[in-house]
Every structure is written in C-alpha cells, then in structure tokens.
Amino acid sequence: MKVNQAFSLGCCHVLPLESAIKIAEQEKQSLQPKFIEVLHYLAREYPRVIPREELINQVWDGNDYVGEKGLTNAIWHLRQKLNAVIEDGEAIETIRKVGYRLLIQPQWNKAVPEPAETSFSPATDTGINLAQKPKLPLTRILLSLCLLLTLAGIYLFNQPRGLPQAKIIPVTKDPGTELFPAPSPDGRYVAYQWRTPSGTSNLYLKDLQHGKVAAKQLTFDSASEGHSVWSHSGNYLYFARYNSKQETCDIVQLDIALNQETNLTACPATGGYYYMDISPDDKTLAFRGSEPGEEHSGIYFFDLKNRGQKPKRFSCLQNCGYKDRDFAFSPDGRSLAVTRRVNRFNENLYLVDLTTKAEKPLTTGEEDIVGISWHPQGQYLVYATQRADIRRGFILDVNNLSKQDIGIEGFSYPAFAKQSGALYYHQRKENYQLASFALNMDVATSPFPLLQSEFSYLYPDYSNTSGQIVYVSNESGFYELWLADADGQHRQQLTQFKRTIRYPAWSHRGDKIAFLAPTPDEQKESLYILDVATHKITAIKAPFSRYNRPGWSPDDSAIISSVPHDNGQDLFRFAIDSSSYQQLTNDGARYGVMISDNEILYTSLNKGLWYKNLAGNSGAQIKIPGNIFNGLYSWHYFQGSLYFKKSLSKAQQLMHYDFANKQLSTLIRLPRKTFQGGGSLTMLASEHKLLFSSSRSPQADIKQLAHPLFN
Template sequence: MKYDQPFKLASCRVLPSECAIELSTAEKVSLQPKFIELLCYLAEQFPRVVPRDEIIEVIWAGNEYVGENALTNAIWHLRQNLKGINGDTDVIETIRKVGYRLLVTPEYQLHTVPNSSQTVNEHQESLPIKAPNYWYLSLSIVIIFVSLVFIWQQNNKAAIFSQPLITQITKEPGSELFASPSPNGDKVVFKWIDETDSANLYITDRKNPALAPVQLTFGDGYISHSIWSNDGQYLYYAEKARDRQSCNIMQLKVATNQKSAITTCPLKGGYYYLDISPDNNTLAFHGYREPADDNGIYFLDLTDLSRQPWRFSCSKNCGYRERDFSFSPDGKYIALSRRVNRFNENLYLVDLKTKDTVKLTQGQEDIVGITWHPNSKQLVYAAQRADVRNGYVVDISSKLTEPLNIPGFSYPAFAKKSGELFFQQRQEKYHLANLSLTSDIASSPFPVIQSEFSHQNPHYSPKQDKVAYISNESGFYELWIADRDGKNRKQLTNLQKVVRYPRWSNSGDKIAFLGPVNDELAEKIYIYDLQNNQLSVVPSEHLHHNRPTWSYDDQSIISAVYEKEYADLHLINIKSGESKRISFDGGRFGIMTTESTLLYTNQHSGLWQKDLTSTNKPIKKISGKVFNTTYTWAYTPKGIYFKRNYNNQNIFAYYDLFLRDVTPIVRLPRRSLPLTTSLSFIDKTQELLFTGSQSPQSDIKQLVHPLLHPID
C-alpha cells in the first residue's frame, strides 16, 4: 500500500512521498516509511477506531509477530514526533483492548493539475512517437519470471525470510497444548482443555483446514502430550486415572483409533514426557521403578514389549531430576533437561553410547519443551522465567544459543520429515485480587494490582497496613510493597533473580522470601529489613526450602526443607541458622498461632495442630474431606479461611474453630486462581487477598524462522 497525497494535521503537514512531516517552524522531520504509512491509514479511516488486528493486516500484511511489536513501536514514535502540534491534546488515542484512532481532522491538499496550455509549448515541434518493442518486452518478462522461479526453487528449503513467519493452526476456545505433528506435517495432534477443564487429544488435518479437529481420546483422566511413531502409524501418550489409582503409557493406532497400554507410568508427579528413537525401536518416557529416588527417564523396547523398561537417568543421590528429553535424528544423542530446584533447570547433551555429557545452557530456570531440527545440527527449546516464555536455538557444533524472540513460545516440535516447526503459544498473566466478605450477596473478586505484567504471592501486614508481593516488571520476579488498595507501589529488591513467597514478620518490620543463591544451586530464605533497607540470607544448613513463615517472636523462620531422606517443617534461627525439625509427617506449610502452637499442612490432606513443647502426636483440626489445600489458607483467632479444590471450580470457605462447621463464601472458575496461590486476610476491611489469573488462551502455531537451517 502506498500513499502519496499530502495532508495537514493540526499545525504540521504530512508528506507521504517524502516520508516526512513538516512542522510549523518549516522544519522537516523524516520518519520510517511504516510510520508514515500507519499515520496515513489512521487519517484515511478518521474518525473511526481502527482495531489493532486490522492495522497489522493492512500495514504489516498480517504478520502477527512483526506487527504486534512494530505497531506499538510505531505509535510511540508518531506520538513523540507529533507532540505539541495540537496543543496539549494527544494526536493518537489508544482505545484499550481495541485499537487506535486519530483525534485531529486531516485536511487533504489536492494535487493541482496544470493546464495543458501552460505546460505544452505550442511552438514545440511534434516528435514522432516510436512504437514500443513488444517482443523485447515479452522476452524480458519471461526471463525475469524464469529467473524468479529458479531462485525460488533453489532457496525454498532454505526458508530465506528477513522476519519470522507465524501461521495459526488452531483457533479453538480454551487451551490447545503440546503440538505433535505427524512426520510429514500434514496432521497435528494436540491436547485440548475446554471450558469445563476436560482434557483430551485431538487431531487436525492441515490439508482440510475447514474441517473441525477430531477427538482421539475420551475420558476424564489426565492425558499427557503425545508423540508420533516415525512411520506415522502410532501415537504414544500417558493416561492417568483421575483417582490416581492407575497410570499407563498408551499406544494408539491412528487409522483405527485402537489403543492399548504398553507399560506403566508413575502415579506421582504431573510431567509425562515421551520421545521415540529414530529407528522406531525405543520409546523414552518419564517413569519410576524402585529403588530409584525419584521419577526419571526410562527406555522401553518397542520390538519386545515383554521386556521390562530400563532406567536411563541417574537412580540415587543425583542432586537433580531429569525431566524433558529428545532423541537426535541421527540416533547418537539425547538432549535432556536437568532440574536442580525451582530456580535452576538447564539443557544437557548426552552421548547414548558412552553417556558423556555436555552442558548446553546456563542460567535457565524452567525448560518448557525441547525438539531437534531434522538436520541434527540444531536444537530448539523453550524456557520460562518469571512466567514469561521464550524460544531459543542452539547450534550443536558451536554451542551458540540465539533467541527466537517469539513471546509465549513453548513446547516446540518439528515434523521429522518435512522439517516444519510447530509450537504452543501461551502467555499467562497474574494479578492481585481481593474478595469482600461484608457483602450481603456473593461478590466477585476485584483486581487490586493489574497491568501488562504479572503480580503474585500477596501477603498483608496489619502493622504496616501494606501488602508485600512479587512482580515481574523488571523481567524477574522481584520483591515489591504497596498500600492495600494497590497504590504507592515500591520495588524493594534488584537481585535480577526470581524470588517467591514473601511473608511479613509479625512486627511488620521485616519480610522473608524464597530465592536462589550460589549460582542458583540452592533455594535459601532471604530477609529484607525495612528499618535499614538491608537484605540478608538466613544461614541455614539446608539447600532447599519452601514457603517461609515466622515464629511467634520473629526470631526464627518456619519452612519446609527438602532432604534426600525426607521433607518436613523446620524452625530455623535467622541469625545463627540453627535448625530444628518440628514435624515428622511430611509437613509442608505452617503458621505459629501462639508461642508454642503450630498449625500446618502436610503431604496428606487436612489441617493439623501441634504443641512444639510437647511430645504428643499432632491433632487433626480439620478433616481432609473438607480441607484439601496445602498453601491457600489464612488463620484468624476465630477461624480459617481456605480454598476448597474441585475438578472444575474453586470454593472459598470459612471454618469456624469453635463451632467446627464450614461456611462456603464464593464459587470461582478453576482457572481464575493459580493452583497454589497464597491467601491473606485483611481484618480492617474484612477482605481476602490472593493471586488471580486470567484464563490463558493457548494456540498451536507453525513457525518459519531465519535462524533455522534447511534439511540437508
């Protein structure tokens, strides 16, 4: 699209043919062609509000990746250059979640067409008009066309693009997860979570995009992502019953939809990664067999299903867990992720014959997908930090890593024969929300702090009348505080690391939180002192801690610690680091209600109470049939506010400690809350404070990217 007609905009002239604007001072300011094109289009559509999607379609030819970022950048530059031409009034208005419109009426200046008598010299001799050489022109067109076809044929596989090209594969409501393309890329299987939170596998035919996806699995249990056999005949996936009594790796014949269980998978855990060797003989899956310490990678011989799977991962005292993995197309290596703790997970390359291992990445927090390029020279992976997902390409020879710069990129998967790359684009946002408990009728949560960034883990201090929370505005989750209404926000830390779970001391002068130290190999307890703005680390002997709370006198921290033999609550002195185990039943999260009384949850359900000065066994305060949350509860002297987890919804409820009965407060959609959000009670306003989430839209897309080489 090209605009040539100049027009006046308030006190300046827009000169499209010169890609410039002329200010009232007669100064000309040059702008990028796309900026001028955008301004002209807004002027052409005046006074209509132009949706963002329409602008991207018109100005950036529908290129979603380029347009989303470029449009925001272009609007910013136009506003900067047009500032002041209309007094204090903005020239371009942003209509939230819709688009943009021009606020100043454009005045077009028509081109003047000179009179022929003024432009033609009547005395000028007429010159003979030479007929064009149509044969030469036709031959030139043919030569150009043939050259272009030749260039396209030579470079089609090379995918020469100056910018990434993204094609949408699924557009269903809800979340489409874990793209699994057939070897030639003509079909894509994905896991679809619908509005009722039911999850099953579906298959879409790319040759017939008008056809709706076809459902492959039917049930209410847990379904993992899937992988294809290399001949395109079978799908493999994990299926765990909802009651967690059984888990099996399934083989499904795509043509007939016949399925059979070929081995078992662990009942514990929620990650069930799979891959198949290039010779189609070995299935790698996430499993567990005694006497291993934890889940890990197992190999299954598909040519002899009677043979027991064997463990590939380290079995005991490993110091890490291996999670995701992918066989190299040449069959020589397996790429895998190793998680040390919640702040540290990186990629490794392992030789399948010798088990020689090379570390490929450094400083990653959470790997969310690995796939090999069919040429065996590149590895594509996705990583998440502070709930922001991005993709990367690793060159196996040089170990050089480059970003793909695709927001929300996760769980990539190559079609092994066609070389097409598919991925799941998913973006998650969290906000601070409160729920009024004083309304006569059921109310809905109200956002306290909500923006384009994520804000989580709020905890309220009645002494300070402020909220401590974490926010990823800096690119990392750092510690912030704000008034309870979300005003007067202040960032307290600049660790450039991800921190979690802030908790005010009872006195209100300190905040404890969890964060990585020592090159992210340990999860330690930090203390931020608001009186002197100093930050310290509790000198604990343990490496792995969880959500900290405070002792009644604020001299110690209560935290679950994770050792090789057990995980339980400990009382840790903040100055000396001296640690004392205070639970012996898998304690996970505890709050001191008196100097000696501990209320806590453990690896089982229910809420428990223990007298730390006594050797008596803990008392179950609330039955697990009623109380089935680990972290989402708040204590008051009269009762407990807590979240009851159901399959498709959450219920906030109140347990009266004296009457020993439960009162439901409000029902909320399951995805409106993170699974393990903290909960804080504000007595002054009778409100509950917690983390809210938007139900994420996740779609399957195809990516062509200049960093990805063609198949050799």
C-alpha cells in the same frame, strides 16, 4: 520512523545504522531494528514520559495489534541488555497506566548529515555545465565503493534472523487451550491436548490438508492425556494417560488407522508432566517415570520390540544433584538432549551420549526449560525457556553453541515434523493479577481486581501493622519484591535481585520480609530476610539446599519453612540471629503457620489440615479432612478463622472454618483457575477482605513457524 544517529547510555553505545549495541570493550550485539527504534525514541524524548500509544504510533505506524505485543517484547529485551551494565537501578522506568521513561541521559554522537533532496537534470540546470564538473580519481571511487559494500555487508550480516523474516501460521484457535503439539512425521497431522473451558482435556487430531475441517477427537475419558509422540512410521501415537481419581498412569499406544489402544506399561501417578519421545529406529520409547522408593523421577526406556520386559532407567538414580525432566532423541539416534533441573530456579540443557553417557552442557543460566525439539538434520535444537512467567524460544546450533532468540512472546513446547521439518509450537502467555474478596457483604460478590496490568503479580502478603502489601512482580523481567498500599497505590520496588523471588512473608511487627530465592550461582536455594527500613538483605544460615515458603514464629525470632532432609521433608524452625535450627514435624509437612508459641497448623502429603502441639508428646491431629481441605498452600489463618481454597473438578470454592464452633461454610463458588495454583491468601483486616493472586485463563493456540533458517 527514520533512525540513524548513534548515541551512548553510560558505557553502552547504541548504533542504529547497524541495529546493534556495543558495551565497553565487548563485541557488538545485534538487536531487532524495532528494539533500536524504541530505544532511540525514548532517548530522543529524554526525560519525558512516553505513552505506550505514542511509541506504538511512532515505531509500528499505529498498528495496535502488532505494536502492543511488540512494545512489551522490546522493553523486556532492552532491559535485559541495559540493566546488566547499569549500576544504579533500572535503565527504563515503567510509569503505571501511562508509558515508559528513559532514566539515563543520552550522549549524542555527531549527527550524520542527510543528503539534500534534489531533482537535478541537464535540461533544468542553469548554473553548472556537466562537462566542466571535476572528476574524482578512479582509485578514490573504487575505494569508496568497496567501503560502501563492506558497510552494507556488515549491516546485512548483523540483522537478526528471527521473527521479521519468519512466518507464523495459525493451526488452532478454539476456545480453551490447545497444548503440546505433536506433528506426524510427514507434517500432515498435528495431535495435541485440548483443555476446554469446562476443564476436560483429551487428545485431538488436526488434518492440516483440510484446515477448515474440525479436529478429530482421539480420546474419550475423564483422565488426562498431554504430551504425545508419533512413531517414525506414522502408524502409532504414544501418550501417557493419568487418572487422578484412580491414581493410576499408563503408557498407551494408539493405532491411528484403527483407532485401537494398547496399554504398554505403567507410569508414575505423580509428576505432572509426562514427557515422551521415540528413538529414530522406532525401537525405544522414552518416558519420564519412577519406581517405588526412588529418590526422584527420571528417564526410562521401554523396548517396543520386547514388550514383556520392564522399562529400564536411563537417568542417574542416587546422589545425583539434579533430576532429568524433558528429553529428545537426536536424529542420528546417538545422543539424547536432556533438560536437567538442579532446583526450581536452575534447569539447563545437556547432550548425553546414549552409549557412554558422556555429557556436554549446551546452555547455562536458564531457570525453566519448557520444550525441546531437534531439527531433522541434527544441527539445530529449538528450545523454549520460562523465567518469571515470561516464555521465550531459541534456536541453538549444537556445533558451536551459538543461539538465536526467536522473538515470539509465549513460545513454548516446540515440535518438528521428523520428515518435513515443519516446526510447531504452542503460544501461551501467563498473567496474574491481585484481587480482593469482601467478607462483610450480605450477598457474596465476585472478586475485585486490585492490581492488574500486562505484568504478573504473585504471592501477596498484607501486614496489618505496616498497612502495606508485599508481592512479587515480573515487570523488570524477574520476579522482584514490591510494596503497595492496601488499595494498590504508591507502588515501590524493594529489590534489584535479578533472580526470581518467591513467597514473601511479613514479620508480625511489619519491619521485615522473609522470602525464598536462589543463591547467586543458582545452584541452591536460600531463605532471605529483608529489612524494610534499610533494604539490607541477609541469608539464613543453614546447611540445606532447598526450602519451601516461609512463615514467622510468633515473636519474629525465627523462620518456619519445610525442607527436604535425609528421612523425607518436614517443617523446621530457623533462628534468624544464629545458625541453629530445629525439626518440628516428621510426617512430610509442606507448609505451616504457628498460631501460638507452641501450636502449629500445617499441610502435608497426607492431605487435609493438621494440628500439632509442639510442647506436648501427642502426635499430630487432623483438623479438616482431605476430602474438604484438598490443597497445600492456598489458605490463611486469622484470629481463630481459617480461609482456604477448595478445588473441584469444574470449579473452585472459597471456604471458611471457625475453629471455636467447628463450623464449615462456603463463601463463594468461582470458575476454575480463578485462584493461581499454589498461590497464597492474606487478610486485609481493616477492610475485612481477602487478597489473593487471580489467574486470567490464557488462550493457548497451536501455531506453525516457517523460519528461513530451516528452509
């Protein structure tokens, strides 16, 4: 599609010939040409709704495979740029199951005249003698030529050096998910974790010189092995082995040639992600760990030359205000790139001097870092981020802190081969839909999709009073609050927070919604209340910096939430019209529901479902033991019945417990990952259905990115 006419959208000037936009007095910002073409077409057809198929046909010449992902990526990036300068609402509207519409009337600049098409030649000319044509002055010709060369140079300089000039080479494409690539130093082999559709996970080794040969299995057990790293000699592979049944974790060295394992030291049996890296001199193995009694996990160094010594903690230990998560040694061995998490909404990259521990911030405004790796020459860091379950990759110049968007959807956990410089990553896209399960069927049927699209929908809560579902959707690039009717129709966006919102909960009267989100500076978390009628949002007044998912007291006068405090983490009651609060439990409670003015059901790290009478002096009582009730959040209490998710090794079950009769029953057995991890259940009482977030098992594959910047 030919694009050359400039136009304006409010204070944003779109310059198609330069593939750039200019906002007010700011410097020009380059965009991928395809993004500009999409915006130009939306502007040209304003205010018409443009079907997705039409945009793909116009911009990608009908290439559906590339266009489907490319269009989603383009709309996301355009919204990121335009919404930041639009005062009222969105710049581009998504029309569900149809397409997109530009909401700002474009103002077109004077059209650039296109040269007339001619086929002039002396033999066919009948009107003008070539010898009689006026000659331009030489200085004017030279000036025109210089101007053309300057414009051409500006145009080429501003072209993005991302995906259009890069080459993607598939490495794996097996069923299930292949995660966390670890290339050997020479780039010949890639080790990775393969999670089969049945749920087992082990480490595998792919020989890239024999691409058609099946990957070799390296580990054979029921434990989990994920992140791994090679020694620079290429002789050993290091990884963590976590056994959930035995609640043990070991750091393991695998001799590749002999296929012989050696347990080096213990690692914590909690934490989930066992990040790992090795120093350039092969002397120090770094891993994420913790010691008993420590406030939080951190980076530990293990001396590979003196294996009898205990690992030493490198990270801050007390009163830190953050915790270190992922890390990577610089190629010269002098620094460590570290991701530091302040809270679940704030994680950024830092460069830490290994000798002095002096630190330098490398990024700001990120929410979740999902992988970092150094280019062997040490100038660039490649890292990936995740916000609202949308993953993106960046190339960061550590000298001037400029960064470039790689432009690959789902890019995460990059890893460079230390010697060859080849870059590998795993590509994975999360997607969640809202599904319902009918409880009044004689024969259990599979859950039925209620809301599904290319976007993700999470944490539904239904109000039997208002007859509406509140949930979060990432279609704006952030998880914002949305409303829908019980059948998923008449959707309405409630917030323009431009920060990630989680865990919405209806008040019993159906007039307010409590939710969790970061403070404007994203340094802390806060509980917020939205008045549905006025859309006014207020924050709970309390001195805590972290909260968990909220619930309401029976009279709607207070919010119930779990918060960390000096002696652990417990449920508190927060009055909504004052700054008063009250601690309700003292046994590590994580999520609770008040079933009367003085009774509460809750979950804690002690496993199982617990009950406490707040008016009495008796302690908590267990209602359902942990071997049956093995989750923290995916459960719902309704009129004397409890519905909850039970996780098995290779499946999930939806369970029902009748409190009056003390009867437990299985409603349906479902495949693993049917329920979104940590998701919520809610009851549509009028239709006798349960509503929940259902995950689509993502196909994650290992790929190689050949980027011109690294050649």
